Amino acid sequence: MSEDGEIPRTESAETPLFQSRTTEIGEWLDAAEGLTLGLDFDGTLAAIGADPEETEIHPDSRTAVEQLVDHPNVSVTVISGRELSDVVERVGIDGIDYAGNHGLEMRIDGEMEVHPDAVAARSAIEKLCADIRTELDHVPGCFVEEKGVTASVHFRQTPEEHVEEVIATVEALSEAADEEIHVVSGKQIREIRPDVDWDKGRVVSRLDERAPEGWRTMYVGDDTTDEDAFRAVQPSGLGILVGDRETDADYRVEGHEQVPSLLEWLAARATTSER
Numbered sequence: 307m308s309e310d311g312e313i314p315r316t317e318s319a320e321t322p323l324f325q326s327r328t329t330e331i332g333e334w335l336d337a338a339e340g341l342t343l344g345l346d347f348d349g350t351l352a353a354i355g356a357d358p359e360e361t362e363i364h365p366d367s368r369t370a371v372e373q374l375v376d377h378p379n380v381s382v383t384v385i386s387g388r389e390l391s392d393v394v395e396r397v398g399i400d401g402i403d404y405a406g407n408h409g410l411e412m413r414i415d416g417e418m419e420v421h422p423d424a425v426a427a428r429s430a431i432e433k434l435c436a437d438i439r440t441e442l443d444h445v446p447g448c449f450v451e452e453k454g455v456t457a458s459v460h461f462r463q464t465p466e467e468h469v470e471e472v473i474a475t476v477e478a479l480s481e482a483a484d485e486e487i488h489v490v491s492g493k494q495i496r497e498i499r500p501d502v503d504w505d506k507g508r509v510v511s512r513l514d515e516r517a518p519e520g521w522r523t524m525y526v527g528d529d530t531t532d533e534d535a536f537r538a539v540q541p542s543g544l545g546i547l548v549g550d551r552e553t554d555a556d557y558r559v560e561g562h563e564q565v566p567s568l569l570e571w572l573a574a575r576a577t578t579s580e581r
């Protein structure tokens with residue numbers, strides 16, 4: 307660690323494995339008064355699969371998060387691209403905070419809130435979903451997940467020769483929509499979002515602002531939409547990528563299979579720490 311308590315950042319191409327740096331990460335944790343922990347859902351707490359309806363939190367991650375919740379100096383928030391009600395149901399842990407639709411919807415301290423500008427665009431998103439469904443009805447494996455204030459167009463199960471058409475259609479129909487709509491890439495999906503300046507990084511910054519003095523923030527996620535959060539935790543926080551690619555995260559674990567042991571390590575460390 308440097309004298310000001312920050313861990314020196316590395317080039318993204320050489321992001322070190324979390325497991326190889328537990329000593330310095332432990333020191334970083336010990337230097338904090340408390341931990342604000344942000345966790346992505348799909349690809350992090352749960353494995354990526356063909357059907358988003360079938361996705362479940364890994365049972366060992368659930369147990370580790372439940373242990374973290376019991377610690378008074380740890381605050382956990384699950385921050386997902388899924389609709390808030392969906393991610394709350396799939397995680398199902400009381401005593402933590404949740405952000406859905408990349409933070410356009412939040413449940414903090416049990417209080418629900420939805421970004422007002424996103425609410426205003428809801429009907430435009432609804433109409434766009436209907437148009438995409440009609441236009442792409444003939445494409446096998448392509449489906450639209452309506453999430454209220456956003457939507458995801460899935461093509462994980464779509465034959466390669468149709469993928470370009472899916473992406474081009476989503477972009478063209480979004481461009482032609484009555485309201486300003488943004489199309490954002492995710493893992494084998496295109497997300498349709500309202501014109502609201504909000505992302506997972508903004509959620510993390512908000513959590514930072516409400517954390518007690520001296521607390522530090524860690525964020526764990528796998529997707530490109532998690533990069534906003536990795537940047538937002540800098541300079542004093544830590545970002546942990548699930549996977550291996552160019553990233554602004556500080557450390558990485560190889561895959562979602564390693565997330566339970568990362569959380570178990572944190573839970574054990576939080577409990578034994580003298581904070």
Ligand SMILES: O=P(O)(O)OC[C@H]1O[C@H](O[C@H]2O[C@H](CO)[C@@H](O)[C@H](O)[C@H]2O)[C@H](O)[C@@H](O)[C@@H]1O
Pocket residue numbers: 346347348349353354355356357358361385386387388389451453458460462492493494495497529531
């Ligand atoms: O922010 P996240 O919690 O990671 O949510 C991002 C998106 O996750 C889901 O889609 C992804 O997972 C699916 C199930 O494993 C997979 O089939 C799909 O290809 C992935 O992109 C979810 O369905 C989306 O709504 C979320 O935006």
